[in-house]
Amino acid sequence: RIPMSLGEPHAELDAKGQGCTAYDVAVNSDFYRRMQNSDFLRELVITIAREGLEDKYNLQLNPEHPLGAASSDPGAGGPVHARPRES
Secondary structure (H helix, E strand, O other): OOOEEEEEEEEEEOOOOOEEEEEEEEEOHHHHHHHOOOHHHHHHHHHHHHHHHHHHHOOOOOOOOOOOOOOOOOOOOOOOOOOOOOO
């Protein structure tokens, strides 16, 4: 089991400035550190995240579209710390 969370779809602009739908994937910070030294773990997380998003939102992602650190999101490819939800 890989400790990750798949976020809700939201509107973003792609690298060309065109509108697109983005999905955030949060990975446990300890696991993230472990996968930094392993190409296998990194590819595994990307594959599982892609399949999880496809299942969760009933969609088919383009396998030619890169996922991960290639994103223009400043939080992509690095640990991000979330604030707890306010009740």
